[in-house]
Amino acid sequence: MHEVGGGVFDPAGELLFLEGVVLDYEARKRDEAESTARNAEIAAHCRTLVSETRPILSVLRELRILAINARIEAARAGQAGAGFAVVSGEVGRIANETAVRATKVAELTEELQKLLRSAA
Structure with missing residues (x-):
């Protein structure tokens, strides 16, 4: 074996080791492993976000x-329930708006998960 310019060759002249290439390869593999670990962590957080959004949507369905039901009861109460009808209408509107936004968060999070899987 002999060394020439950072390369190590066997007696037949075959390259056994090239210092810069091996070091660069090892650095790339380490960076790749770190990137994969970060992507896995991000994907785990995305799954948590999606799972946390589901109960919110469930509560919002119940709220709607x-x-x-409150509007129906307010209508049955006639004039005495008019103020309550306004409040129940607002509660329903807020629940609907919040449900739209929570659904959008879940959709965006699922899309992020797909992007992470395709990048892996």
Whole structure:
């Protein structure tokens, strides 16, 4: 074996080791492993976001149903329930708007998960 310009050759002249290439390869593999670990961590956080959004949407569905029931009861109460009808209408509107936004967050998070999987 002999060394020439950072390369190590066997007696037949075959390259056994090239210092810069091996070091660069090892650095790239280390960077790749770190990137994969970061992507896995981000994907885990995305899954948590999606799972945390589901109960919010469930509560909002219940809130909308309660708002509808409150409007029905306010209508039954006639003039005495007019103020309550306004409040229940607002609660329903807020629940609907929040549900739209929570659904959008879940969709964006799922899209981010897909992008991370395709980048891996």
